[in-house]
Amino acid sequence: MSREIMIIAKNKDGIVSNNIVKIGENGEHIVIKGTKDTFYEIKDMATNRAPDQIYTKRFKNDLKLKINPKGGALDGMGEADVTIENYCANGNCEIVGVHETGEYYQYVPQSGDKGLMTTNIADGEFAYQSLGTVEAGGFGPLSLLPLAGLGGLGGGGGSKPDTTAPDAPNVTMVADNIDSAAGATGLFWGADTDTGSWNIDSTTGSISISGNVNVTSDGKIITNDSAPTLSGTGEAGTIVRVYDGNIDPNNPTTNLIGETTVANDGTWSITTKELQPYSTVDGTSNASPLQNSEHTLNITLTDTAGNVSTPTPIDMIVDTFMTYNMSHLTFTNLDDGNERNDQNVEVGDNHYFTGAFTISDDFVAEGGTGELENVPYQEGDEVYVKLTNQETGEEYLVGGPNNPTTIVDSNGKWSIIIDPTQLYYNKTTNTMEKLLDGHYTNQVIVLEASGDICVSASGTFTSQNGISFGSFGIDTTAPDVSQITSITSPDHTLKINVVDSTPLYLFKGDETDGLQRDSDYLTGLGVNEVIIYKDGNLSTPVADIYIGSNSVTDSVFWNDTSIVADGVYEYQLETIDVAGNSSGISETFYAVVDADRNGSYSGATIDVAGTAEDEVFQTDVLNLGFKLDGGGGVDTLVLNPTSTTSTTLTLDSNDTVNFEIYNLGTAATLKIDDLASVQNAGSSYTDHALTIQGKTGGKVDLDTATWADTGVNQVIDGVTYNVYHNSTIDPANTNYDLWIQSNVSVI
CATH class of the missing domain: 2.60.40.10 (Immunoglobulins)
Structure with a gap:
């Protein structure tokens, strides 16, 4: 068995060095550089006292020590325990220690020969040295040491050692x-x-x-x-x-x-x-x-x-071992009033949530023994889930002891409610915030009752059926409502145009790559559901279609085969995104339909008035025989003439009023007879009168004697409009100006 011996070197300036050497079995050898006028204290760390006996031998300028030798010469005992280089080469020195009496003494030769004192011993000489035969100071100039140097060590006899422990570090x-x-x-x-x-x-x-x-x-x-x-x-x-x-x-x-x-x-x-x-x-x-x-x-x-x-x-x-595979996760959508999400969402389905949902695991309760290694759950464990937003990089933490359901129960089950309307700690900003819409990876952290910590591999949980899963989406933002841009007779096709309503992400659950951007693969998955209501009946939709269900597109054509006669038909839309968020019901789209495309209208001639919202009216016939009133807001009248002989609509408040935008398409002509017709048009614009849109083929019939292009252009959503002003009006007054799309002909 080895023992630790400390060698403390001191001189008048204080401690020079502390050294520890192991002696005995598996002992070692250390070398100490000697210094001038130095005392070397030998201390057994187990007893805080000096060994009774040492063996010394001089080799040129060095002194070699063997601690507590049991007899025999140093040469026959193998390597020394300690070598003090240049021992006493420059000044006085002594080997000392604390005697069993508690006082300091020096080591002296057992033979009594002062010539073998460690200060006098010559090259090649050796001697057994004992402690306490002569009191410290008997042979050496101990007065060189300060009083505090060896616990008050001085000449003429022993002194009490220092027994005061230092303050705790x-x-x-x-x-x-x-x-x-x-x-x-x-x-x-x-x-x-x-x-x-x-x-x-x-x-x-x-x-x-x-x-x-x-x-x-x-x-x-x-x-x-x-x-x-x-x-x-x-x-x-x-x-x-x-x-x-x-x-x-x-x-x-x-x-x-x-x-x-x-x-x-x-x-x-x-x-x-x-x-x-x-x-x-x-x-x-x-x-x-x-x-x-x-x-x-x-x-x-x-x-x-x-x-x-x-x-x-x-x-x-x-935490030197922390990662493991998750056993089985169940995502359960809580009732948020959205029927599309009122069911459990398992691995392989679309994991997109519009409201509160739970993440839970009860693999132990289900008896999945041997399915996976390192299933960590035990009763009393605390479970946390770290959510990382893949778009922003922000990290959130949910769960912990404040939520009783996150403490693993006796069946090995836990669950965590994640509610996008609640505040969670955002590590990135160091604030409490709501979860942003987007794609999240989750990582389960288990603080075991014993204090151990286990952490799932980030972003990848392996279910019992072998499908990798670790991502889901949160989408609480309602899509923009879809718009009907036109109705074309006689097949009565509605072109449904989705405006900025495609969700950011779509989860493809049977693929290991998790959530993907919608442009990567919308084909065959269906992005937005568009529900079509007709003639004010909001309880029974006439169609339910999916935008993007066949190709990556933002529009779809739908045929209303129920139209068999001329008439005014009303349509409203509701858009539901993949997460189940609803846009709400759109404003009404009014369609005056010439079902048989004979250029005349034989349906009801009741005046049609819109509401205070922005609405779209479309008419197949330009000589109606009744009034279309756009009402409040910025309303659009789309001209879609079905007759090649009657393609002109004369601006007249008796037929059309309160429309701010006229869309001429490729075939219609808008005739403006005089300034009065513009003044009576009922526009709600404050900086001009009318905006006239159209493609090549659309025309505006103006009296060029009073209307002229000002040379000033207006650009709206990337479309350029030429500004026309009536010469009878003060040039500073733009209230009756016409903004005409640049590719529309003015005749």
Whole structure:
């Protein structure tokens, strides 16, 4: 069995060095550089006393020591324990120690020959030296030492040693040196998502953090660095020792994982040896080799007299094994009034949510033994879910002990409610925020009742049927309502145009690549559902179609085969996106239909008036015989003449009124006889009178004697309009100006 011996070198200026050598079985040899006028104290660390006997031999300028030899010459005993180089080469020196009486004495030759004193011994000579035969100072100039040097050591006899222990060390910082590339992801995105440090207040013991590290609610440091760096302060010259667990006073090397000496400025820093799961007092291991474990590091200071301070404890959780595959996740949509989402959503379905939903796992309760390894759930475990928004990179944390359902029950079941209307901690902004719409990956973090931590592999959960899953979408934003741009007779086809209502993401559940952008593969999946209502009947839709169901497009044609006669038909739309959000009911689209395309209208001649909202009217016949009134708002009248002989609509308030936009298409002509017809048109614009749209083939019949192109253009949504002004009006008054699309002919 080996023992630890400390060699303390002192001179009149104080401690020169502290050195520890192991002797006995598995012993070692150390070399100490000798200094001028120095005393060397030998101390057995187990007894805090000097060994009874040493063996010395001079080799030129060096002195070799064997501690507690059991007889025989040094040459026959193998290597010495200690070599002091240039011993007494420049000045006086002595080998001393604390006697069993508690007083300091020097070592003297057992033969009584002063010529063999360590100060006098010649090259090649050797001697057994005993402690206490002659009191310290009997042969050497001990007065060179300060009184505090060896506990008041002086000439003329022994003195009492220093028995006052130094104050406990202050641990001011623990540093995690391993970043996410080398370690798993920790609790609360903590110790091992990146490097960082824990800063400890030496007065209050409170912990503040720097970098991406954290502590548990009960003050334990969490780290994936199994060899952390500790820093602190203490008495200069004392030895700092770090123990992993209990300190054995009879064997100070037990659990020792690092030591260093406090610098002259009172600071110290040390990187520990690798922390391993250790045994508890009853002999059982506190963690398996594959699990993380809790550690209490005890840090002490030892002064030159061998006095040991009270230990300073630091509690840590070391996460060296953390990742595992999830067993089985169930996503359940809570009732948010959306029938399309009122069912459980399993792996392989579209995981898109418009409101609150739960993530749960009850694999243990389902008896899935042997399906996957490392299923971690035990009763009492706390479960958290970290959500990462793939568009913004922001991270949120949900779950924990404040939510009882996230504590694993006796059946191994847990669940977490995620509600986009609630506030969650956003680590990126350090604020409480709602979850943004978008694509999320989830990562399950389990804080076991024992204090161990397990973390799922980020973004990939493996279900029982082998499908990889780790993504879902949150979409709480209603789509824009779809628009009807035209109705074409005689097949009565409605062209449905979706405006900015395609959702950002669509989840394809049977693919391992999870959520994809809609432009990547909308084909065959269906993006937006468009429900069509007719003639004010909102309880029974006449059609239910899907935009993008056959190709990546934002429009679809639908035939209303119920139209068999001329008449005015009304249509309203509702758009529902893939997540189930509804746009609400659109404004009414009014269609005057010439069903037989004979150029005349034989349907009801009741005046038709719109509401105060922005609406679209379309007419197949331009000589109606009744009035179309757009009502309030910015209303559009689409001219779609079905007769080749009657393609002109004369602007007349008796036929059309309160329309701000006239769309001529490719065949219609809008005739404006005079300024009065414009003044009576009923436009709600404040900066001009009418906007006239159309494609090549559309025409505006103007009196060019009074109307002229001003040469000023207006651009709306990328479309250029020429501005026409009536010469009878003050040029500064634009209220009756006409904005005519540049490709429309003015005749």
